[in-house]
Amino acid sequence: MTETPLPDTLSGLLGLGGFGIAGELLAGILASAIVGTFMLLNTALAGPWAKRKITAAFTDRISVNRIGPAGIGTIVVDAVRLLSKELIIPEDADRPAYDIAPLVLASSALLGFAVIPMGNGIQVADPEIGLAYVFAVASIASLGLVMAGYASNNKYSFLGGLRAVAQNLAYEIPLVLTGASVVIFAGSLRMSEIVAAQSGTLFSLGPISVPAWFAFVNPFAFALFFVANLAEVGRNPFDIPEAPTEIVAGYQTEYSSVYFVLFYLGEFIHIFLGGAIIATLFLGGPAGPVLPGIVWFTIKIWAVFFFTQWARSAVPRVRIDQLIQIGWKGMLVLSFANLVLTAVIVGVIA
Template identity: 80%
Template sequence: MSSRALVLQSSGTPFPDLISGVFGLDQFGIPGEFLAAIIGATFVGSLMLTQTAVVIWAKRKITAAFTDRIAINRVGPAGLFIIVADAVRLLSKELIVPEGVDRPAWDLAPLIIASTALLGFAVIPMGSGIHLADPEVGLAYVFATASMASVGLVMAGYASNNKYSFLGGLRAVAQNLAYEIPLILTGASVVIFAGSLQMSEIVAAQQQSLIGPLPSWYAFVNPFAFVLFMIANLAEVGRNPFDIPEAPTEIVAGYQTEYSSVYFVLIYLGEFIHIFLGGAIIATIFLGGPAGPVLPGIVWFLIKIWGVFLFTQWARSAVPRVRIDQLIEIGWKGMLVLSLANLLLTAVIVGVTV
């Protein structure tokens, strides 16, 4: 059986097709397929937004554990209802629009920041048949949608008519340019191993055994690339030591300084959705996607992205922030050179062994 067949066998029918068959929408032709796709996308979006809501509570508990403090414990069991309380509190606040803002760009920026990450989940195979689309350029699509958040950060910083916001937007551009290139180059080394940009093919290429019970996940095949990608992903999602665009001790809150109420919620939500998207990409291209014993694929997929989230929270609590000049130097002189060396070495190894 081919690797592609193995993935199809493990993941089942594509999610929109499954929905179409269950609800009998396939008999309505293209409108039925469109409706099934909308239902599937709504389910995936709701799943990720629910995870994000829980992670905002978990962030407080985890950070408190790292720093030996007592976290929220008064609103519901273990403070779990703080999710609802925060939502009501923030959404009921007045939306304050500062004077002199570029209103169309200022309004659109939070929507772009929050929505771009959700688009990336369209091609991520989550297991248990939850896979909305599987284009041949799936990995390129994910990188493209994730990088669109930079547009929102720049718009927010420029349109706010605030020098701290403007500095945060400029820092976001500098940071993303310095780290997205190493991120993509490191991802390209995985593409060389798998021989495809298609997400299902990348997952399928990791299904074999490497040594004994050890799976051939690319985190084990090429741990150097895995470490590079994890570091670059920290910069991509703006976690310590790379939270320069919103550094509170230097520029108040950077690009989000002038936002309040629902706009602040969208920006805050977008930050955590991007962390989960980064975790989903890492799980897919380095950790075998939804593969794992006993438990359903979707459970393993969520465990892996939560593992990446825990790593980002450890970095947030334990690693001090670098200066902007250090950040740029690490990106251009360190990460870029190492990612190019990794790409070249991977090409040589694959060329010799295949």
């Protein structure tokens, strides 16, 4: 990709180039605000409304339909309802850890979008270690989950926090190793170069051309990454940290009002970040015919979101011991095998 980064584009449009570092800082803040607002709007649409509509369609029920066309006004109603509730803080909560945890969870995902190429020059930054940066900031969420579980002074919350850490450790290593296999193919950690490496054609069948997306080049790695991502974002069958039949609501049991909203927001932002990483690593990023790149990027991340909601409705939850065994004895071994095989294949071809 050769598009000019979004801060540089804004700097040129607004004439900020003559203000030196201050102009660059302002352009970066504006670019971050645009990307952040775009993703927050997607999250607002997904959480209170689309999630209910998709789940109702899968389970043959009637979903929200009273407020606005197709019930879309539920987004505003839910926001007002949740934010206006009383903020109840447990008497023996460990503050400020209790207060910081929801912010850590939500902000860690938003930081990841800074290096995601969304098409048409919509990318805040494009560092050489872009993929490593995304994995690093996304993993900060684990800290927020531990803080929430511990600081709530609730045994169910604490158990949920411990389960979340055990799960993230078990599946983040396969996630990173599978991402490393993509880096071997692309020859770079830079997100724009990973997208550019998928710009060719893998093969053609008459008038139909199959793009060289890494999902087609290495479907095994794509499947591994998809499953590991489900575990990272806590969707079935890997929603053990929030298992309502066992630990009430897990690490977020003692949170209400705006704090609960931040946890809910963080959960869905992480789902979309996972979708953005999958789209970038395996689905050609914003690439696609006819439509602008940002439209294709949005379609791809929503496709991942749709799949997570299908899993939530259709796939039964596994036990915590089964979850850990799948991660350490299954996913880890398969991800190492995929990494070695990819290195051998690329080495032979090169």
